[in-house]
Amino acid sequence: MGGDHGISVTIPACIAFLKQTPDAELVLVGMQDQIVDQLKRLRAENHPRISIKNATEVVTMEDPLEIALRKKRDSSMRVAIEQVKSGEAQACVSAGNTGALMAISRYLLRTLPGVDRPAICAILPNQKGGPTYALDLGANVDCEAEHLHQFAIMGSLLFSAVEDVPNPRVGLLNVGTEEIKGNEVVKEAGELLKTEARKGSLNYLGNVEGNDLFEGTCDVVVCDGFVGNVTLKSVEGLGRFFRNVLVSELKSSPLNMLGALLARKALKSIRERLNPSRFNGASLLGLKGLVFKSHGSADAFAFEWAIRRAYDAVNSNVMLRISTMMAEFLQKSENGNDADGTAAQSEIQEQKSA
Amino acid sequence: MGGDHGISVTIPACIAFLKQTPDAELVLVGMQDQIVDQLKRLRAENHPRISIKNATEVVTMEDPLEIALRKKRDSSMRVAIEQVKSGEAQACVSAGNTGALMAISRYLLRTLPGVDRPAICAILPNQKGGPTYALDLGANVDCEAEHLHQFAIMGSLLFSAVEDVPNPRVGLLNVGTEEIKGNEVVKEAGELLKTEARKGSLNYLGNVEGNDLFEGTCDVVVCDGFVGNVTLKSVEGLGRFFRNVLVSELKSSPLNMLGALLARKALKSIRERLNPSRFNGASLLGLKGLVFKSHGSADAFAFEWAIRRAYDAVNSNVMLRISTMMAEFLQKSENGNDADGTAAQSEIQEQKSA
Numbered sequence: 061m062g063g064d065h066g067i068s069v070t071i072p073a074c075i076a077f078l079k080q081t082p083d084a085e086l087v088l089v090g091m092q093d094q095i096v097d098q099l100k101r102l103r104a105e106n107h108p109r110i111s112i113k114n115a116t117e118v119v120t121m122e123d124p125l126e127i128a129l130r131k132k133r134d135s136s137m138r139v140a141i142e143q144v145k146s147g148e149a150q151a152c153v154s155a156g157n158t159g160a161l162m163a164i165s166r167y168l169l170r171t172l173p174g175v176d177r178p179a180i181c182a183i184l185p186n187q188k189g190g191p192t193y194a195l196d197l198g199a200n201v202d203c204e205a206e207h208l209h210q211f212a213i214m215g216s217l218l219f220s221a222v223e224d225v226p227n228p229r230v231g232l233l234n235v236g237t238e239e240i241k242g243n244e245v246v247k248e249a250g251e252l253l254k255t256e257a258r259k260g261s262l263n264y265l266g267n268v269e270g271n272d273l274f275e276g277t278c279d280v281v282v283c284d285g286f287v288g289n290v291t292l293k294s295v296e297g298l299g300r301f302f303r304n305v306l307v308s309e310l311k312s313s314p315l316n317m318l319g320a321l322l323a324r325k326a327l328k329s330i331r332e333r334l335n336p337s338r339f340n341g342a343s344l345l346g347l348k349g350l351v352f353k354s355h356g357s358a359d360a361f362a363f364e365w366a367i368r369r370a371y372d373a374v375n376s377n378v379m380l381r382i383s384t385m386m387a388e389f390l391q392k393s394e395n396g397n398d399a400d401g402t403a404a405q406s407e408i409q410e411q412k413s414a
Numbered sequence: 415m416g417g418d419h420g421i422s423v424t425i426p427a428c429i430a431f432l433k434q435t436p437d438a439e440l441v442l443v444g445m446q447d448q449i450v451d452q453l454k455r456l457r458a459e460n461h462p463r464i465s466i467k468n469a470t471e472v473v474t475m476e477d478p479l480e481i482a483l484r485k486k487r488d489s490s491m492r493v494a495i496e497q498v499k500s501g502e503a504q505a506c507v508s509a510g511n512t513g514a515l516m517a518i519s520r521y522l523l524r525t526l527p528g529v530d531r532p533a534i535c536a537i538l539p540n541q542k543g544g545p546t547y548a549l550d551l552g553a554n555v556d557c558e559a560e561h562l563h564q565f566a567i568m569g570s571l572l573f574s575a576v577e578d579v580p581n582p583r584v585g586l587l588n589v590g591t592e593e594i595k596g597n598e599v600v601k602e603a604g605e606l607l608k609t610e611a612r613k614g615s616l617n618y619l620g621n622v623e624g625n626d627l628f629e630g631t632c633d634v635v636v637c638d639g640f641v642g643n644v645t646l647k648s649v650e651g652l653g654r655f656f657r658n659v660l661v662s663e664l665k666s667s668p669l670n671m672l673g674a675l676l677a678r679k680a681l682k683s684i685r686e687r688l689n690p691s692r693f694n695g696a697s698l699l700g701l702k703g704l705v706f707k708s709h710g711s712a713d714a715f716a717f718e719w720a721i722r723r724a725y726d727a728v729n730s731n732v733m734l735r736i737s738t739m740m741a742e743f744l745q746k747s748e749n750g751n752d753a754d755g756t757a758a759q760s761e762i763q764e765q766k767s768a
Contacts, residue, residue: 124594186655187654187655187658198589201589201595201596201597202597202598233644234644235552235555235639235640235643235644240478241555242555242640243555243556243640244556246640269644269647270643270644270645270646270647270648270649270650270651271647271648271650271651271654272651273648273651273652274648274651274652274654274655275651275655283644285589286589286596286597286600286641287640287641287644289589289624290587290588290589290623290624290637290641290645291624291644291645291648292624293623293624293625294624294625294627294628294645294648294649295624295648295649295652296624296625297624297625297626297627297628297629298627298628298649298652298653299652300541300625300628301540301541301628302656302688304541305684305687305688306684309680309681309683309684309687310677310680312679312680312683313679313680315676315677315679316676316677316679316680317677318673318676318677319672319673319674319675319676319677319678319680320673320677320680321673322669322670322672322673322676323664323669323670323671323672323673323674323677324673325666325667325669325670326663326664326666326667326670326673326674327663329663329666330659330660330663333659333663334656334659
């Protein structure tokens with residue numbers, strides 16, 4: 061029911077997704093009457109792989125968390141996440157209110173052991189043709205160093221599980237690459253990440269800068285939710301600016317239009333490579349369940365990508381892999397701490413004997 | 415002497431600038447021998463509007479502030495800023511170490527009354543064809559609300575003075591437009607700016623988001639130096655990515671190349687509208703003197719723009735206008751505070767009598 065356009069976008073996206081994905085099934089959660097009407101309009105009311113789960117309320121973009129979480133107990137958002145909790149669905153996709161989605165997910169699904177705060181992790185395209193994972197993109201606007209530390213671990217595990225790459229390269233977003241750069245929180249986080257690197261539990265590259273988001277210099281970029289959100293919206297804004305300039309200039313004269321017609325394959329390829337729709341669908345990471353957030357302004361094509369991201373995560377068994385890896389990581393780091401503790405104790409012993 | 419390319423870029427830029435600007439004079443500050451050699455190479459050793467001021471040292475990009483400020487007392491950077499202080503030059507332009515430039519400028523020139531910390535203010539192009547001023551872009555990575563408050567005032571005064579627009583629209587960069595959004599510092603800054611708006615001393619629009627940087631929805635965008643620096647470098651990175659994709663796709667086949675040839679006017683216009691060189695030259699704002707920072711990676715064309723920005727600021731009497739406006743602003747806000755103080759006192763009196 062969510063997003064700027066509601067079911068007029070989400071349901072066509074579902075039908076397109078199912079056409080491309082013969083082994084997937086979708087549960088549409090929301091106001092049953094409206095959903096049925098929309099399905100009829102699209103001649104899909106008897107789709108064999110669509111079922112409907114009724115919900116009598118909708119969380120709006122303006123609802124405060126309090127309302128979304130405590131009052132609207134039969135919202136489509138909440139019922140959808142309950143499907144994940146009960147195991148009836150393997151993942152939830154929503155284009156609705158991000159804060160509410162995070163709060164309800166956290167309340168119902170709980171966080172994984174070792175995670176204080178879930179984070180929003182999105183995927184950006186980079187110049188080397190690969191993906192760059194970036195987190196947190198807005199769930200946590202006030203972060204301490206320990207939170208950035210946890211985001212780094214989670215991001216690394218997610219990249220490793222989804223992209224099937226061992227030891228992803230993790231960078232800490234900062235105002236310069238030198239260690240002395242940055243505010244106090246980031247400097248402290250850098251120390252924590254260096255410790256992980258020394259233990260061999262993280263492939264930490266050190267500080268990275270804004271441009272590294274697009275250069276493919278690292279696989280995972282870690283920042284607090286304030287910086288991440290502002291940066292994401294800035295680059296989206298610049299992307300729209302580019303597209304508008306491109307279109308308006310190429311339509312500005314018959315000769316330019318002819319040129320654009322001849323070069324249409326190149327222009328199509330440019331549009332595709334830079335199309336933000338292909339990168340729609342951010343993970344709510346650190347929960348005991350898969351929840352994906354689509355951009356509120358997504359069109360059907362973009363929303364289909366968010367569903368596909370959820371499907372791929374289910375298919376590559378991301379949830380089990382991340383919880384296993386996270387448990388191993390905690391185990392290792394406890395052992396690491398024990399080892400440190402033992403070392404420190406023997407040092408004290410030695411000093412005492414001396 | 416500064417920047418990635420030193421005098422092989424800055425001196426050609428100076429000569430090109432002087433050719434375009436018959437009433438300007440330039441003082442080249444740095445290692446005299448090297449400067450003379452470079453001028454000879456460009457057949458400009460007797461240029462009537464170029465003089466040389468010798469300096470025996472150079473601040474490198476790696477020099478810690480301590481070294482730049484206390485040890486290298488005869489650096490080109492320091493000597494150049496001394497020219498501004500003594501009045502021999504009306505503005506200083508440097509492509510060197512940003513931190514050092516800010517520290518030396520602040521030490522030698524001092525800040526304007528009412529300014530705790532100078533800020534770096536850059537100009538971004540927006541979709542409406544106008545400029546958007548953004549500050550701070552990296553001078554202050556740990557900011558309190560009061561600093562953001564001062565940046566808003568300074569940015570508004572600068573925009574007003576340079577663009578000759580009364581009451582520029584000022585926005586506070588945040589993760590959402592609603593007042594409840596953001597981290598603690600930003601929320602508190604929002605309150606301070608609302609108070610200014612109520613007093614009529616600032617045309618404050620409220621919170622803006624990353625995309626507003628490019629949409630022309632406001633004239634001045636205020637943020638802390640951490641967020642500003644990361645955002646600026648991110649959008650620069652995306653800009654390079656975009657240009658690389660454009661070039662590589664349009665060269666990918668003879669037909670695409672022919673199309674690009676026909677549409678070359680449009681492509682030239684796209685390049686010009688999106689060329690970051692045109693926006694090179696950030697102001698170090700809040701000082702008792704004009705100092706401009708060019709991007710370290712600037713080519714001669716971009717460095718020429720930074721010199722032009724300094725020239726325009728001198729020509730439109732920005733320094734005098736800003737100090738006058740800042741003094742008036744302080745006067746007004748003291749009166750405002752007095753009024754508040756009186757109001758508060760009479761309230762206390764009333765309570766006592768009651």
